[in-house]
Amino acid sequence: MQKRQNGISLVGLILVLALLGMALVLGMKIVPTYSEYRAIQNAIVTAKASGGSVAEIRRAFDAGATASYISSISGRDLTIEKVNGETEISFVYEKKIPLAGPVSLLLEYEGSTAKGGAAKPTE
Numbered sequence: 001m002q003k004r005q006n007g008i009s010l011v012g013l014i015l016v017l018a019l020l021g022m023a024l025v026l027g028m029k030i031v032p033t034y035s036e037y038r039a040i041q042n043a044i045v046t047a048k049a050s051g052g053s054v055a056e057i058r059r060a061f062d063a064g065a066t067a068s069y070i071s072s073i074s075g076r077d078l079t080i081e082k083v084n085g086e087t088e089i090s091f092v093y094e095k096k097i098p099l100a101g102p103v104s105l106l107l108e109y110e111g112s113t114a115k116g117g118a119a120k121p122t123e
Contacts, residue, residue: 026099030107033095037109039068044078044089048113054080057089072109088114 008016043064050060058075065074072093079090090112097105 026105029097029099029105033072033097033107033109036070036072036095037111039070040065040073040091040109041111043068043070044091044111044113047075047078048087048089051087057087061089083114088112090114 043061046064047057047061050057052060057080058078061078062075064070072095073091077091077093079092081088090110092108092110095107095109097107099105
């Protein structure tokens with residue numbers, strides 16, 4: 001009476017490890033861009049709190065961007081407008097992450113200080 005063995009084969013193990021490795025590498029490339037996005041969100045909130053003119057808000061954002069190592073956008077990329085008497089700041093940008101050869105991943109980020117979220121860009 002022979003017992004049938006259960007478990008994963010060597011080929012199956014290699015395939016599972018390869019998939020986990022690819023997922024790990026992809027995560028290691030995406031997490032820094034999301035971290036930068038959160039830093040941009042915090043910087044626009046801080047710039048809005050500083051108040052003042054559009055130029056002062058842009059300068060405040062640039063100062064916060066330098067301190068937070070933000071390189072994807074600058075103060076001139078912000079959309080600053082008055083909505084119902086309140087200053088609202090929004091941004092939209094894309095981050096392209098090369099993966100392998102001609103394959104890349106495009107992430108589109110947008111954010112705003114408005115209560116309803118990011119305003120849609122007008123082109």
